[in-house]
Amino acid sequence: MPTGGGDGGVTSNPLRVPQDRRLPRIAGPCGLVLFGVTGDLSRKKVMPAIYDLANRGLLPPGFALTGFARRDWADQDFAQVVHDAVKQHSRTEFREEVWKQLSEGFRFVPGDFDDDVAFDRLRRTIEELDQVRGTGGNHAFYLAIPPRFFGDVVGQLKEHGLAGATADTWRRVVVEKPFGHDLASAQELNGLLDSAFPDGSVFRIDHYLGKETVQNILAFRFANTMFEPIWNSNYVDHVQITMAEDVGIGGRAGYYDGIGAARDVIQNHLMQLMALVAMEEPTSFDAAALRIEKQKVLASVVLPRDLSRHTARGQYAAGWAGGEKVLGFRQEDGIDPKSTTETFAAVKLGIDSRRWAGVPFYLRTGKRLGRRVTEVAVVFKRAPHLPFGASSTEELTQNALVIRIQPDEGITTRFGSKVPGTAMEIRDVNMDFAYGGSFTESSPEAYERLILDMLLGDPPLFPRHEEVELSWRILDPVLDHWADRDDSGRGPDDYASGGWGPASADEMLARDGRTWRRP
Template sequence: MSPARVGRGTNPLRGADDRRLPRIAGPSCVVMFGVTGDLARKKLLPAIYDLFHRGLLPPGFSLVGFARRDWDDDTFRDVVRESVETGARTGFHEEVWAGLAEGLRFVQGTFDDDAAFDRLAQVVDQLEDERGTGGNTAFYLSVPPASFQPVCEQLDRSGLSHQDPHRWRRVVIEKPFGHDQASASRLNRIVEGVFPPDTVFRIDHYLGKETVQNILALRFANQLFEPVWNSHFVDHVQITMAEDIGIAGRAGYYDGIGAARDVIQNHLLQLLALTAMEQPNSFEADALRTEKEKVLAAVRLPRNLSRSSARGQYAAGWQGSEKVLGYLEEDGTSATSTTETYAALKLEVRSRRWDGVPFYLRTGKRLGKRVTEIAVVFKQAPHLPFTEGAVEERGQNAIVIRVQPDEGITMRFGSKVPGASGMEIRDVTMDFGYGNAFTESSPEAYERLILDVLLGDPPLFPRHAEVELSWQILDPLEQFWARNGQPEQYTAGGWGPRSADEMMRRDGRAWRMP
């Protein structure tokens, strides 16, 4: 069976103009730097196979790995095969693999090796002739930000980045994009000094998740929600990304970065922007980005950060039935580290729609369960014609968008208790689950994003202005924390430090228990 025909009828990645037709990339090649890293092996390589399996990549699609390892093409194919067999979502099939494997190449070298990049240029040219890639090439920089400059300079020197009317060249950059606003601006000058801005794709894999994109559908395709999506009806918004794992051997990356830089600056502020933005004129990239940038430009930190933020480090405890170490005991972590593994803060959006509505963001490791959600919590009805005892168990109405792991939407509202004498009200929930409502399988986030890069479709990729605005929000908080000593310890398996609960109590609110 030809890979171009596999899964054609059930592809969930539809084109904007004709929902019945899949979006298929044209002739193209991906050059992947950092191909030996965890991200490439666990996410990127399986995602490329899954796209090929679904017939969304052309038969001549090619992938070139670049790394220091002393490998040849056959060794690289073995490494890719192992990653695909372990991580492919669509299942491993020999005939599909054989088609993809024909286009796999490997170039050995370091980022300061001129000869290696010259060899890479030759391989890209050969693939244009041998595989029909058209010279169209995406350079995927799955490397630390410190490597952006040498890689970009080599791509420029070797001519690989040079634009041509008859072909395209694009660059894909993984987070973190800098560690503050100044470093983000510096990295942007480096990258856009080589690649034009419209050829730079900054990856935030959260934006590739189906449930994140469904925020736009929920809000703008339904008359039911948009009229109450404002400060007249909404009491507050909670955005949570909780993980039940620790740093998992990533101390070299994580220590010195922390939860706020790792998650809030990108993932959670993007979720805030999608939740709070005005309706765009269209879902074209510029229209979406413009509305998100307006929201981020309107976000303000409260003046008193000691009362409106919290940070913590997980201590030793129990994660389920497993005894786990505290952060300071993890291998590779300094015993005096002040890096937070939990961060929470209150933000304001200074706009007519959201005036007076607080947005609470929190993220942490070694928490009670793995969950990412957006909870829009509504005000109580202004007049209740019920006795006090009839509504004792009634909370506030809420719409909860579950991003992961159980993707869907929950609505909470009050209902009469069956059989009760009189009007006794109790909270109930109405639940929508993606897995139950649709027969199509949801693609992994990286499938959607890689395909969008090859199609040159940028709506899901933040532009540099969004990155700088996000750092502009976070930098004062990081500076405040840097002046205020050690994060508060919290027990692994719980829900974070006491200071986070106190922050909410001061406002007369409480965190949701997912």
């Protein structure tokens, strides 16, 4: 049964049997218009993902890709840009027959975002593709552009009749984070998108939600009865969610300065991970059921009373990282030497629910840290009675279950075990599951999964505007508190490049009698 109707949703098949779910989902007739074709996101992620989907047979034969940018290009110039991006960044092998069929659907429209003539040309191009490629009036608009241009593009799409669907066609829009820079701007953006596109046709991409390991959090929790009974405050001491990067801002000064680590990562990636870890079991894995449970978590989040003691932020200083001498954040090209934008952020959150009352969730992210890693660590309480002498348990810490999202995707369990010998000596050991060692299948790139889901109109992995606004309600008071500190001359703390953040982050946990896990 075809997917995609005039409301942007999915037509479900009530006769579908469970065995059908193992079959590959193939998008129906459609095209995609890509704004921002010259940016890194398009070249490194979107274009390669489209080719990989075609190479796997998951796009329709007549799929069309239209580029829109301020470049004096012909269709073949755009095709060369895509070709170069695919050859350099695609996950699957390059096959000439796949490329030939795919590239026949490439078109390019030159123009500015405020250029009425260009958008008229885009409308005519889409109409031509409907006739020549059989795209059937179904088109998605991918805004791989800075958020400040969203309003211009969405307004033009609406004005030129490109956003509206019919009973037999769909139109969708894809936007990348950040979804606003605070609650007010997020609400403004949501109102703009909802005014132009039908309900259910706005797809907000958080690429972390497309990662196999993130999706496995749901399978791990709800397909295994051994874990769910201890997934609560009776047994869990605290949860740490970390996204660390070993690189600096690179060439992203124009984007990053004024945004910072909290807006860039905590508001979206880490809060979504927290919601998946803390949510109750959904009635199903469809979009509505997942959204309800995630929203319950985000609506239950409480901030600590003293944000000075239970948040931390910093900027990386000049030093050594990866054996190379590196600049500090304020010395990077394009950064204001007086910038107070944080490159490290940490915050303690609570969840006011029966399951999680009293369990702190510590979220942290930073650049120029010790290594690149994203993980969720569920740290359990100590055993209530240890019949061992102090010398017997010298190295024993708390049990922990760590979900590694990147790199080396997998799950590690830390527990105490007896050391071989006659004495009762206990030592921490790890039991490890690695995706690469257990599955021969190659995991699709996150953007492959997300783009295909969007073309199918399948929204479970895309945060809705309610989740976005709830996340900003949590983060805004922290950002306001930091802004007040900036006004009083107490900006971010410096931290050593190649380390694990400022001393204030360690002090934040030390006040609770805890320490950060060293990935």
